[in-house]
Amino acid sequence: MRNVVIGFLGTQLDSGKRKRWKPSVSLCNQPDFPVDRLELLYDQKFLRLAENVRREIEVTSPKTEVLLRQLNLSDPWDFQEVYGKLFDLARDYGFDEDRERYFVHLTTGTHVAQICWFLLTESRHVPAKLAQTGPPRDEKDGPGKLDIIDLDLSRYNALQQRFDLLAREYSDLLKGGIETKSAAYNAVIDRIELVASSSDAPILLLGDSGTGKTELAQRIYELKLQRRRVKGRLVQINCATLRGSSALATLFGQRRSHTGQAGSERSGLLHEASGGVLFLDEVDELGLDEQAALLHAIETGRYYPLGSDHEVTSRFQVIAGTSRDPVHLTAEGRFRPDLLARLNMWSFRLPALRDRREDIEANLIFELARAERELGTQVGFNTDARDLFLRFARDPATLWPGNFRDFGSAIRRLCTLAPRGRITRAMVEEEIKGLRTGWQRAAGDGDHRLLIGILGNQAAEIDPFDRVQLAEVIRVCRTSASLSEAGRRLFAVSRTQRRTTNDADRLRKYLQRFGLEWAMIAE
Structure with a gap:
C-alpha cells in the first residue's frame, strides 16, 4: 500500500x-x-x-x-x-x-x-x-x-484496560459496591454513569417508594465530585415537608425585612447548593408557585429571596426524584409542564425489588454488612434460616410493597434480635409472619378505596372475599408492563401444573367477571 x-x-x-x-x-x-x-x-x-x-x-x-x-x-x-x-x-x-x-x-x-x-x-x-x-x-x-x-485507543490494550477499570469503578460507586445481576438495573446504572460524568443537565429519578432514589442521588453526587463536575456540597430536601409560606423561604431564603423580626434571616437551600448539587426528593409535592420559582432559578441561576429587592445568583446542578408519574400529574394540572420538560431531559426509572429478584442475595449480603457496622458485632444466618428467607424473598407472591426499605428493615431487625450473632429459622419464620401481616393490614385499608376508584358504587355489590382478591389482582396489574406479565405473576404456582398456559386469557376472563378490562386498570 x-x-x-x-x-x-x-x-x-x-x-x-x-x-x-x-x-x-x-x-x-x-x-x-x-x-x-x-x-x-x-x-x-x-x-x-x-x-x-x-x-x-x-x-x-x-x-x-x-x-x-x-x-x-x-x-x-x-x-x-x-x-x-x-x-x-x-x-x-x-x-x-x-x-x-x-x-x-x-x-x-x-x-x-x-x-x-x-x-x-x-x-x-x-x-x-x-x-x-x-x-x-x-x-x-x-x-x-x-x-x-x-x-485509535482500542489498539492500546493497556490504556483500554485502564479505561475499562475506571468505568467499572464508577459503576460500582453508583451501585454501592453491590454485585447486581439485573440486566435492566445495570443498563440504567451504565447510562447514568455516562450522563453524570459528561453533563450538568438535571437528572430525574423515577421509581416506587423504597427503590433507592435517595441513595442513588448521593452516589451520583459522589461521582460528579470525583469527575470534577461539581465542587460544592450536596443539599437534599424532601419536598413533601415543604408546606405553606415556609416553603419559599426554605428554598430561596428570607431577609429580615420580610417579617421584621430579628433572627428570621435564612440563606435558603438554593444558596447552600451553589457550586454543588440540589436533590429534590418527591419534587411532585411542591406547590405550583414553588414550581414556577424553582424553574426560573434552575434556568437562569438567579432568584429573589423573600423580602429582597435584589436577585441572588446561585449555580447548582439538580437531581429530582418522584415515586409518581409526573406525566399523569401534569395532565391533572398538578405539575407544571415546563418544569417537567426541564427536569425530564435525563430521566431514569429504577426497577422495583420484585423486578430484581436475581439481586436479592447480593443485597442480603450488603444489608448484613451494613447492620454489622451499625451494631458493631458480627451477625450471620444459620443455613436453614438463610435458605428460608431467600425462598420467601424470591417468591413471586412476595411483592415487597416497600421495596428495599422493607427489605433492609427486615434484615436489621433480624440482626438486632439475633442471639450470639446467629439468625435462626424460628426468627426468620417470625419475621416473615410479621411482614405478611403488616402488608395485609396496609392493603386491606386501601382495598375499598381502590375498588371505589375503579368501580364506583358497584364496589359495594362485591363480596368481601372477592373484594380482597380483586384488589390484589388490580395492584399486580398496575405494577406489570402487560396483561401477560400480570398473569404470569398471579398464576405463578398453578401455571406449573397445567399442560398449556395462557395466563393472559385466564386473567382476562377473571376481570370480565367484574366488568373490567386491562386498559381500565392500567390507567
Whole structure:
C-alpha cells in the first residue's frame, strides 16, 4: 500500500531557519518510511516557498510525488476557520483506504492547526495516523527522528484496560459496591454513569417508594465530585415537608425585612447548593408557585429571596426524584409542564425489588454488612434460616410493597434480635409472619378505596372475599408492563401444573367477571 502524507507547509521551519532543518523535506527522506505522495497545504502568500520545497524533495526523494494544495487562511490562529476548512477538505477528499495508508504531518502549521488535526483524526473524519518529525541532534545523524501515533485507543490494550477499570469503578460507586445481576438495573446504572460524568443537565429519578432514589442521588453526587463536575456540597430536601409560606423561604431564603423580626434571616437551600448539587426528593409535592420559582432559578441561576429587592445568583446542578408519574400529574394540572420538560431531559426509572429478584442475595449480603457496622458485632444466618428467607424473598407472591426499605428493615431487625450473632429459622419464620401481616393490614385499608376508584358504587355489590382478591389482582396489574406479565405473576404456582398456559386469557376472563378490562386498570 502507498503511504500518503498530508500536512501544512511550514512557513518558518520549511524555510530552513532552524539549523537548516526542513521538516517536510526531512519527512520524505526517512530511510524506514517511504513517502509515496506528500500533499502540502499552503497559503497563496507562500507559493514561492512551497515550490522551493517541492523542488528540493524531488531532488532528495525522487520517488515521492509532491502535490501542492492551496488553502488560504485569513487567520491561521482562528480555530473556527481552520477547523472548518480542514473539515471541508476531509469531506471532499475521497480517501481510498484499500490502496493507501494516510498520515497527517503534525510538525508544521500553527498549534491551532495541530489541535484540529487531532480532532479530525480521532473522530475518523480523516482516517489517518499522526506523523511527528524532529531535527537531528547532529547533521551527521541523518534527516532527524520520526514518530508515528495512532489515535485509535482500542489498539492500546493497556490504556483500554485502564479505561475499562475506571468505568467499572464508577459503576460500582453508583451501585454501592453491590454485585447486581439485573440486566435492566445495570443498563440504567451504565447510562447514568455516562450522563453524570459528561453533563450538568438535571437528572430525574423515577421509581416506587423504597427503590433507592435517595441513595442513588448521593452516589451520583459522589461521582460528579470525583469527575470534577461539581465542587460544592450536596443539599437534599424532601419536598413533601415543604408546606405553606415556609416553603419559599426554605428554598430561596428570607431577609429580615420580610417579617421584621430579628433572627428570621435564612440563606435558603438554593444558596447552600451553589457550586454543588440540589436533590429534590418527591419534587411532585411542591406547590405550583414553588414550581414556577424553582424553574426560573434552575434556568437562569438567579432568584429573589423573600423580602429582597435584589436577585441572588446561585449555580447548582439538580437531581429530582418522584415515586409518581409526573406525566399523569401534569395532565391533572398538578405539575407544571415546563418544569417537567426541564427536569425530564435525563430521566431514569429504577426497577422495583420484585423486578430484581436475581439481586436479592447480593443485597442480603450488603444489608448484613451494613447492620454489622451499625451494631458493631458480627451477625450471620444459620443455613436453614438463610435458605428460608431467600425462598420467601424470591417468591413471586412476595411483592415487597416497600421495596428495599422493607427489605433492609427486615434484615436489621433480624440482626438486632439475633442471639450470639446467629439468625435462626424460628426468627426468620417470625419475621416473615410479621411482614405478611403488616402488608395485609396496609392493603386491606386501601382495598375499598381502590375498588371505589375503579368501580364506583358497584364496589359495594362485591363480596368481601372477592373484594380482597380483586384488589390484589388490580395492584399486580398496575405494577406489570402487560396483561401477560400480570398473569404470569398471579398464576405463578398453578401455571406449573397445567399442560398449556395462557395466563393472559385466564386473567382476562377473571376481570370480565367484574366488568373490567386491562386498559381500565392500567390507567
